[in-house]
Amino acid sequence: MTPHELYADLTRSGLNLIGQALSIFDADLRLAVANRQYQAMFDLPAELTHPGTRFEDTIRFLVMRGEYGPQDDPEAAVAFRVEQARTFQPHYFERERANGCCIAVEGAPLAQGGWITVYTDITDIKRQESLLRARSEELSGQVLDHAERLAAANRELAATNAALQEAQRILTRTEARTRQVTEMVPAHIAHVDGEYRYTFSNRRLPSIFPGAAGNVIGMTVEQALGAPTFDAIRPWLECALSGEAQVFEITHPTSGRRIRIALTPDSASHGVYILSTDVSAEVQAREALSHASKRSLAAQLTSGMAHDFGNLLTIILGLQGRLAALDLPGHAAQDVQATLAAARRGATLLDRLARISGPREMALQPVDLARLLRDVATLARPSLAEGTVLDLAIDLPDGQVLLDAGALQDSLLNLILNANAAIAGPGVIALEARFSGEWIELTVTDTGPGFTPEALARAAEPFFTTKKGQGSGLGLSMVYDQTKLVGGTMRLDNTPRGGRVRLRLPLRPIARQMILLVEDDDSVRMQVRGQLTDLGHAVLEAGSLAEACAMTDLPGLTMMLSDIQLGDGLGVDLDASLPMVLMTSLPPGDPLRARAQGPVLTKPFTQARLAAALAEAGKRT
Template sequence: MIADLPADLTRSGLNLIGQALSIFDADLRLAVANSQYQAMFDLPETLTRPGTRFEDTIRFLVERGEYGPQDDPPAAVAFRVEQARTFQPHYFERERANGRWIAVEGAPLSQGGWVTVYTDITEIRRQESLLRARSEELSEQVLDHAERLSAANRELAATNAALKEAQRVLTRSEARIRQVTEMVPAHIAHVDADYRYTFSNRQLPQVFPGSDAGIIGRSIEEALGSGSFATLRPRLDRALAGDPQVFEMTHAPSGRRIRIALTPDRAGHGVYVLSTDVSAEVQAREALSHAGKRSLAAQLTSGMAHDFGNLLTIILGLQGRLAARDLPEVAAGDVHATLAAARRGAALLDRLARISGPREVALQPVDLPALLHEVAALARPSLGDGIKLHLDCDLGSQPLLLDPGAVQDSALNLILNANAAIAGPGGRITLSARRSGEWIEIAVADTGHGFSDEALRRATEPFFTTKAGQGSGLGLSMVYDQTKLMDGTMRLDNTARGALVTLRLPRRPVARQMVLLVEDDDTIRADIRAMLTGLGHAVIEAASLSEARAMSDLPGLTLILSDMQLGDGLGLDLAGPLPMLLMTSLPPGDPVRARAPGPVLTKPFTTARLAAALSQTKAPACPSPP
């Protein structure tokens, strides 16, 4: 009974309305009707129950003569049912068979179906007739105008009600669409023919870091910068001309890879824009491609290394014996050439093993300017005649977390490649390093012939080379892989003077810290202490929670690194004003691990992971005063 109360209240309220009302759903079945609806049309009880078919009601009214004499009653019924299926808002006045006049106002519902209100206007029409009959003083024209104005006012009121309902539905629909678009992890926008934003789901900063969410009315150049706009403009022009575009671009300030779809506006007023960050997808795709090639190299190496090594050993031994003899000059030259070729084969085998074998980044504090000066000193003796190497290092003296071996190998490889690309004597190679936002850019530029179109597409593929049999095709591939291991990117370009290769590495400044290391396992504590000191940090050790509490207020401490589960309690209990980094062997999702206020290092971890975690650890927010 209680469950039926809302329906009863609704029905009672509708019965108090002076007009007749009916609501039919999208399936043309009666959903709601009040008592005036039954009384006005003298309907039987069976035609006022919810679920009654509209066709049955119309058939009853047609057969009773509600719509006047009908030559073909079934056709009249079918006509009105078909009208209902394509329901349109309407208002009209008609005289019933019993001589009474009614005004009929209908409006569709957003959920499907329609509502119709019937108003008995017999008295209004009678007054209008009496006014006409008894007012001989009034001109016929005035009376006509009065009647038309009265009917027009009633129709206008009905139209306004329909418009208000349509506006309510559209407003609710627009709000729902806007909410949905703002939940999408992509930027959805519309720009006009002047490249100005007319709509945005406010997700631009999530796709293009550093941009502003409030871009309505602003141009693309204002929102994204002149560099990104220069890349986008040719594509936008083609889309504005009616040609849809899908392409990828690199957002230079952040290094992110963005996929953009441009769809012409059918009304011809601009272009719809969908921008998605596909950096992870591109990295995974490239890593899969490189992994496949490295796997092939590994199979080749493992299958051929033994036999190939034996052959090279025999060749080198025989040629060494020949070289020791007193041979004619031509023969001696051939022997030395054979020895050189065999040694190149041995070096290639070693490089295959290095590219195919497992590697791990080894981050440590690095004085990058000093390292690059060392690279330049190592490279200069190997340069061609007249080729100059210029070093341009615009960095401060603060140490950075880098893999020095990988940086050195990469820079040397790029310099030697640039040297090989400069044809003839003379030329210039520039090794530069500078800060770019949160990145460090290391670039090698030369005055050679530049990259071919094919090289720009394939230079990072293992075994691809343009050196006509003189190169292994592994140099740039190794540079690319080492850069990726350090979470960086590599870009190849041609300049007006030659080729340019730019490595972008995350800028991780080393803030030397005094770390309170809390770990109850002596062996693990010794290993982690070695990692920390290798990164340049000072370390104070504690073997228990109680011991750590006694040390946590020592002057000079800057960070606590603690295991989550200690023999006498939880490392979580050390949380306080100092920044804290927790570590554990518990898997993600464990209830204890879930209580951590920030990132957690999973044991075992490498020095690189520890260094990255330390660089990102910040002090917890202070609680608000009660």
């Protein structure tokens, strides 16, 4: 007997031990469960007690037998009782059967559909009541009537209590399921009252607003999120409390995430339902798409004329070079030099156009960020206007991080020189750096006039400039591109002192690893080993799965890098107790790749991609 059959047999045995008759019909009015007393009480044939029996057939049998007394139209009586059953209403009543017995019938609907009915033989109770009335002449009829009504009311109350207990059980289970579902939703669902106090929360607030409180029931929004965030959303909450639904987005001051918030008024309790979702990825994708389309337009504009423009500049530079070699009068020599300078500037601009419209790839490498920032300051200071000071405020722990050093250096130099141009006189430029959660935050501020509203909206667009013919309009656009390429964000705003540009770059800390490299191709293994050692990692090598399995328990080993397909097996079958990065030439979507428990590198890969994958695997420990 299977466990399921054993469980069903156990249930049937238990129901048969109950002294009352019981039946359960499903939502289609077919018998689901009945005990032996049900058949015995109504003297039903066996075919009417099998699961699946139609309620209509059972009622027709009882009507035809006279269970409900004489009927002028038996089919109408059957139809009436079937229609009553379809309503699934809780009920309790007592009736006398055709054989003189009295039964109490108590029924209740089920949450899954259908209903359960319990039949109790109360013939003896009724006889005792009649005997008591006949033999108790001293008792007034009023007292007896009251006693009978009380007994009937108690029985009905007991049935009602049973129905309420079942309803409470179903409600509790439904509430638990609802909470489980809401807690699985990747969003924060909540309700606040008119005083901005949480009355419900699915406990997902910290996953949307990092640093927020977890259990917020009874707390105000300000207490849960902090004053800066509350100040940002309070006007919207006030509008929602006044009865106007709101949908808006804010940037979380602490984490920099972009959060979309929907507020739905709750007029019944003067509160607000809240749905908060992290849409940072969506916003970045939208911005990237918009920027990519503009960059694509720039590429289309330049690709057709770049060759001819380059040839033209070559001719101009050649002719002006010949003129410069002649003994020309002073003003003519100056004109030639000015023309040469303009042509060289055109060549530089053409190169920058090619760089902004061409493909890019990250070049991550271990970097001492504090040293890089000091080098940037050293490079930038000679180019600053007289009287302008560049201050450094570096609050970074010791150690290296993975960065695209060349791109970051170009970006910071661009921002510093832009700030210098904006100040237009003596002033202060500040370069600040710190770690904020999982981000590196780099801020360049100046004491200039700040960004105009148009600049705040369009500064990252290719060719947009406020330098009145002195700039190419590609500086901030390139900073934006380079920042987005490594998964960061760029934000522009104004402070009371001037303009500010904030770059947030993903923090990819460098942890020196002892890595087991598993690759059965000697040449590939040698190349990857070089990439790993250049990144500062210690490397142990294995040329087969069997060799690797014998080395996974070596002391000090912290990570594995393995090919998926080895000559004697699969890399995915290696011991998964250590962080693992897999590499393969299989295309994305291959079933073997889907079995990977960590990052997968597609061969061939660059050192930057390898470094990023190792950093990702390290975070999973």
